[in-house]
Amino acid sequence: MSLIETTMVGEETAGEAPSVSRPEQPMQEDLGSDFQTVGEVRVDNPAISTTGVQVYYGEKHAIRNVSLDIGKNQVIAMIGPSGCGKSTYLRCLNRMNDTIEGCRVEGEILLDGENIYDKSIDVVALRARVGMVFQKPNPFPKSIYDNIAYGPKIHGLAANRTELDEIVERSLRRAGLWEEVKDRLDAPGTGLSGGQQQRLCIARAIAVEPEVVLMDEPASALDPIATARIEELIDELRENYTIAIVTHSMQQAARVSQRTAYFHMGHLVEVGETTQIFTNPRHKLTEDYITGRFG
Amino acid sequence: MSSGNSVSPSFEKVQASLARRYARERRFRAMGLGAILLGLSFVAILFITIIGNGYTAFWQTYIRLPVYLDPQVIDPQGTRDPEVIRQASFRKLVRQPLREMFREVKGRRDKRLLYKLLSDDAPHEVQQRVIDDPSLIGRKVELWLLADDEVDMLVKGHIPRETLLEGRKAKLVGWVDRLQAEGRIEKRFNVPFFTRGDSREPEQAGIAGAAAGSFYTLLVTLLLSFPIGVAAAIYLEEFAPKNRLTDLIEVNINNLAAVPSIVFGLLGLAVFINWFGLPRSAPLVGGLVLTLMTLPTIIIAGRAALKSVPPSIREAALGIGASHMQTVTHHVLPLALPGMLTGAIIGMAQALGETAPLLMIGMVAFIVDIPQGPLDPATVLPVQIYLWADSPERAFVERTSAAIMVLLAFLIAMNALAIVLRRRFERRW
Amino acid sequence: MLPAEETGENGMQNSVILIVLLLLTALGYHLGRRRALHSVGGTQAIRHLHSLPSYYGLYVVLWAVIPALLVMLLWGLVQDTVLNELIISTLPPEMQSLPPERLGLLINDIHNLAVGNITSEAPSPAIKAAADHLRSLQAVADLARAVVVLAIATAGALFAWRAISPTMRARNRVESILKGLMVASAMVAILTTIGIVLSVLFESLRFFQKVPVTDFLFGLEWSPQIAIRSDQVGASGAFGAIPLLAGTLLISFIALVVAVPIGLMSAIYLAEYASPRLRAWAKPILEVLAGIPTVVYGFFAALTVAPFIRNLGESVGLDVSSESALAAGLVMGIMIIPFVSSLSDDVINAVPQSLRDASYGLGATQSETIRQVILPAALPGIMGGVLLAASRAIGETMIVVMAAGLSANLTINPLEAVTTVTVQIVTLLVGDQEFDSAKTLAAFALGLLLFLITLSLNIVALRIVRRYREQYE
Numbered sequence A: 001m002s003l004i005e006t007t008m009v010g011e012e013t014a015g016e017a018p019s020v021s022r023p024e025q026p027m028q029e030d031l032g033s034d035f036q037t038v039g040e041v042r043v044d045n046p047a048i049s050t051t052g053v054q055v056y057y058g059e060k061h062a063i064r065n066v067s068l069d070i071g072k073n074q075v076i077a078m079i080g081p082s083g084c085g086k087s088t089y090l091r092c093l094n095r096m097n098d099t100i101e102g103c104r105v106e107g108e109i110l111l112d113g114e115n116i117y118d119k120s121i122d123v124v125a126l127r128a129r130v131g132m133v134f135q136k137p138n139p140f141p142k143s144i145y146d147n148i149a150y151g152p153k154i155h156g157l158a159a160n161r162t163e164l165d166e167i168v169e170r171s172l173r174r175a176g177l178w179e180e181v182k183d184r185l186d187a188p189g190t191g192l193s194g195g196q197q198q199r200l201c202i203a204r205a206i207a208v209e210p211e212v213v214l215m216d217e218p219a220s221a222l223d224p225i226a227t228a229r230i231e232e233l234i235d236e237l238r239e240n241y242t243i244a245i246v247t248h249s250m251q252q253a254a255r256v257s258q259r260t261a262y263f264h265m266g267h268l269v270e271v272g273e274t275t276q277i278f279t280n281p282r283h284k285l286t287e288d289y290i291t292g293r294f295g
Numbered sequence B: 001m002s003s004g005n006s007v008s009p010s011f012e013k014v015q016a017s018l019a020r021r022y023a024r025e026r027r028f029r030a031m032g033l034g035a036i037l038l039g040l041s042f043v044a045i046l047f048i049t050i051i052g053n054g055y056t057a058f059w060q061t062y063i064r065l066p067v068y069l070d071p072q073v074i075d076p077q078g079t080r081d082p083e084v085i086r087q088a089s090f091r092k093l094v095r096q097p098l099r100e101m102f103r104e105v106k107g108r109r110d111k112r113l114l115y116k117l118l119s120d121d122a123p124h125e126v127q128q129r130v131i132d133d134p135s136l137i138g139r140k141v142e143l144w145l146l147a148d149d150e151v152d153m154l155v156k157g158h159i160p161r162e163t164l165l166e167g168r169k170a171k172l173v174g175w176v177d178r179l180q181a182e183g184r185i186e187k188r189f190n191v192p193f194f195t196r197g198d199s200r201e202p203e204q205a206g207i208a209g210a211a212a213g214s215f216y217t218l219l220v221t222l223l224l225s226f227p228i229g230v231a232a233a234i235y236l237e238e239f240a241p242k243n244r245l246t247d248l249i250e251v252n253i254n255n256l257a258a259v260p261s262i263v264f265g266l267l268g269l270a271v272f273i274n275w276f277g278l279p280r281s282a283p284l285v286g287g288l289v290l291t292l293m294t295l296p297t298i299i300i301a302g303r304a305a306l307k308s309v310p311p312s313i314r315e316a317a318l319g320i321g322a323s324h325m326q327t328v329t330h331h332v333l334p335l336a337l338p339g340m341l342t343g344a345i346i347g348m349a350q351a352l353g354e355t356a357p358l359l360m361i362g363m364v365a366f367i368v369d370i371p372q373g374p375l376d377p378a379t380v381l382p383v384q385i386y387l388w389a390d391s392p393e394r395a396f397v398e399r400t401s402a403a404i405m406v407l408l409a410f411l412i413a414m415n416a417l418a419i420v421l422r423r424r425f426e427r428r429w
Numbered sequence C: 001m002l003p004a005e006e007t008g009e010n011g012m013q014n015s016v017i018l019i020v021l022l023l024l025t026a027l028g029y030h031l032g033r034r035r036a037l038h039s040v041g042g043t044q045a046i047r048h049l050h051s052l053p054s055y056y057g058l059y060v061v062l063w064a065v066i067p068a069l070l071v072m073l074l075w076g077l078v079q080d081t082v083l084n085e086l087i088i089s090t091l092p093p094e095m096q097s098l099p100p101e102r103l104g105l106l107i108n109d110i111h112n113l114a115v116g117n118i119t120s121e122a123p124s125p126a127i128k129a130a131a132d133h134l135r136s137l138q139a140v141a142d143l144a145r146a147v148v149v150l151a152i153a154t155a156g157a158l159f160a161w162r163a164i165s166p167t168m169r170a171r172n173r174v175e176s177i178l179k180g181l182m183v184a185s186a187m188v189a190i191l192t193t194i195g196i197v198l199s200v201l202f203e204s205l206r207f208f209q210k211v212p213v214t215d216f217l218f219g220l221e222w223s224p225q226i227a228i229r230s231d232q233v234g235a236s237g238a239f240g241a242i243p244l245l246a247g248t249l250l251i252s253f254i255a256l257v258v259a260v261p262i263g264l265m266s267a268i269y270l271a272e273y274a275s276p277r278l279r280a281w282a283k284p285i286l287e288v289l290a291g292i293p294t295v296v297y298g299f300f301a302a303l304t305v306a307p308f309i310r311n312l313g314e315s316v317g318l319d320v321s322s323e324s325a326l327a328a329g330l331v332m333g334i335m336i337i338p339f340v341s342s343l344s345d346d347v348i349n350a351v352p353q354s355l356r357d358a359s360y361g362l363g364a365t366q367s368e369t370i371r372q373v374i375l376p377a378a379l380p381g382i383m384g385g386v387l388l389a390a391s392r393a394i395g396e397t398m399i400v401v402m403a404a405g406l407s408a409n410l411t412i413n414p415l416e417a418v419t420t421v422t423v424q425i426v427t428l429l430v431g432d433q434e435f436d437s438a439k440t441l442a443a444f445a446l447g448l449l450l451f452l453i454t455l456s457l458n459i460v461a462l463r464i465v466r467r468y469r470e471q472y473e
């Protein structure tokens, strides 16, 4: 795996920090289409490796030439101002963008060395390997049990009811929800609290035994206590899964992730060890963002 | 995914299930597509049946005969007075050429059959010609005369020759063949179909009466339901306070929209005819009943149109000191009007196709005269279709289908107008 | 609403009144405006007026028109009744004491004679005199009406005109009158419902005096023809509604069996699978089915479908009635396909995208997502839609009138002929009827039954649909 290292010349962006009042002002023209990410985009043992990813929504160019590795059994956090393309990039990783009309993805996204946008790749099987948790908890209007069992059932993971029961229990335990719901598995999943619902969704995602779990702002709809619970959970899950998480909270990124990627206007501006990004950002835009000057 | 370097056991199960799942996916998709195709083919079959049965009705069989307009019969005194001509009997004159042409026909029964080649109306036609042009009297003129419906059906091939040949009218076939060989039979555009009222004789039956009835009925409906519907929509959307009464009105409107149409007919019969004593079979009563039926449609569409006017426009008007009513009448209403008109047109289209409630209020009578106003007894197009569909003559099948084609043409035109209107005034904000 | 008119002459008189009224309003508008302007001394001082001058004009107009039209309407409604009473009071006593129906016929004869029509039998001198009397009364009444209406219009206009002063809040008054008219328009919906309930209920009650409710609701036999002769009192057993209900349900059930799968599956396909191009074409074409008048379906059923099914049955050795429930149900099903599909479409689209995302995110195929997530989530809404469709089918008239049978047949065999509630209403009421016979009244009882059934279905369905919508809002 080649290591691409690029640095930015400071002058290029000096004095170009967008004003606070105009955060939506297009900066990308200034970053230029040949902009190169600051920091090390490659890792030794990637679960997913992407190169030159471009995403278009019709005419709109939402992701510009992003190359990034996601390390195995690591948590990578993606941060950046609203609309910079974090969700878009994340959704490329299990081809959830396929469901959006007019969305076009270019570039290379390798999962275990195979391009997931290759014709021979089966989306269904892919999504069984790369699961996703969404911003708003979205339990199915079914019982808690059926919510968890849905994935294993459709994929034929359980040979019989006992196996299914085991999967459900294991997933709920891993998601730290078992103790709270074990007596009411037949109750509707929509009847749980917001935090519980989100953990239910995480349990649902891991019930399929994916290799990678993508989380798009999984705690943004939750109160601080529920958020803390989810963060703990993410940290525990790291042992078995690779996790990519989009978040708006820098503290959260700092708490749960090993690596952090900073997106801006569709560009991946900077990526590196989380501690480095937050203590010693190398790009001006990253610094502006984490010091709260905009975004 | 084939690279098996780090494939988990669960993933293998996923792989194993794929073929079966995709098969199911394909089946489901095929079912969906099948449902659509089935639905579309229903539309196609319906239209093909109607058009296939009906298009021939727009042409009608005529027979060309050399009619001697005998002055002795028509106008012995030579007055050329239309009144005199009107008194004269033209039947003989019309039958004469047939007799001459088919001299071999003897016997009363056969002769009567021979005369049945022509429609009952043929003498009147000739009479009208002579009244229009009295100089024809005394001449022998070749005239195209309306053929009887049975001849018409035979010529058009709707009655198989074989069935006729077996019956007591077998001779008819030979005569028609001979006339045809002599070039005396022709299909011409069926003007009477569009200019006449109903008749027991298929070849003389037209839709003009029913069309006029439909026109007056819809006129009454439109004049009542549009203003009332618009006023109600404005009130409910713009002025009504949220209280029990307005809730009740809303519930009523929604439920009325789903009440079977025949129940409105019962209402019309009990209230308008028996209680108010309005005349039966009158377009006025039909219009009243259809007004009550279409009101929910118009009110609901009107409210939707009002809702789509952005609040900013109301705020702008109120902000410069316009009263609530002025805001609505000067600013909101003009913007919502196209939407309301669209709703009204769709409501009218519904009303135009409505049959059942009109049966209840007596608009099913057999009416030959074309109604001249909303109080004359009348029928409407759909009821005319119903009446003709019930008639046993084969020729009425063709006419029913043709009447349906006319009705559908009106409906399509109205809906097209609604669509154009909607496109034209599509909101620009 | 125009009052009952029997002659063109009368209609002309109406238009004359209306035209004069129109002229009056134009004059009133002009005068009202002018008085308002004069009251402040001309256009320069217009700002001293409380409202724009045109509102003063409008105020006069409204005062002129509304009371006059109301009186005209009322007059039209009562004139005939009053005149009839007057005429009856002048008739010889032996005629006055006739039973109501005979008296009604007599009055009819008098009316016919008065407008110059031929009556059923040679009129007696008393009747002739009455007709002459009626004619003169009518002339007087019509003249009086014209005078009264126009006088009221003038008085109203004058009253409003005199009230005009610079401080009069003309705009507010005009607006509250307009608002009153709007409220009245909105009330029409309630009045219609009340009208339906009262008219149907009233006649039904009269029916239930002749035939016990229980016999009607639970009777297994329906043959109203037996009761044609009024001396056949014992014919009450022939008014059992059960066979009609059974027939209605059978046909509606067949219709739903056709419409629900096709409508639902096509809605699903169009919403989830179809390309925008196919959607743009197929959707409106399917909706054409909803715009076709039911009489056309009836013709189609009777002319094409019923013989087709009959022949099909014969070819496999089945005895199919030419008015089979199957044919009517099938065609009715075709008619309600767009109904089911557009309601399902609404409901399916209301299922939030997040649920789809969740399912796809787990690696579900499209059909798995639809079957196991979207449909269960949409089920209440779809149920509501099906109930609405059922109420449509139950109340549908023309298809069954033209394609279903007339004889009440208690069966669930779709190949036999059955009759329905709506068919019987039509058969009982079309053609000549006396308004008092049990036969005629039975139609209203059936109407009441139909109204109640569809109403409760609608209420339940609308409630389900509303609750479903709220769930995802």
Ligand SMILES: Nc1ncnc2c1ncn2[C@@H]1O[C@H](COP(=O)(O)OP(=O)(O)OP(=O)(O)O)[C@@H](O)[C@H]1O
Pocket: A057, A060, A062, A080, A081, A082, A083, A084, A085, A086, A087, A088, A089, A100
């Ligand atoms: N379905 C879509 N169609 C068109 N444009 C889209 C679509 N989804 C996103 N975009 C655009 O793509 C860009 C990136 O969107 P994305 O949702 O990835 O941003 P984000 O970084 O996740 O923002 P947020 O933090 O607010 O969630 C935005 O400019 C957005 O407007």
Ligand SMILES: [Mg+2]
Pocket: A086, A087, A088, A216
């Ligand atoms: Mg996002």
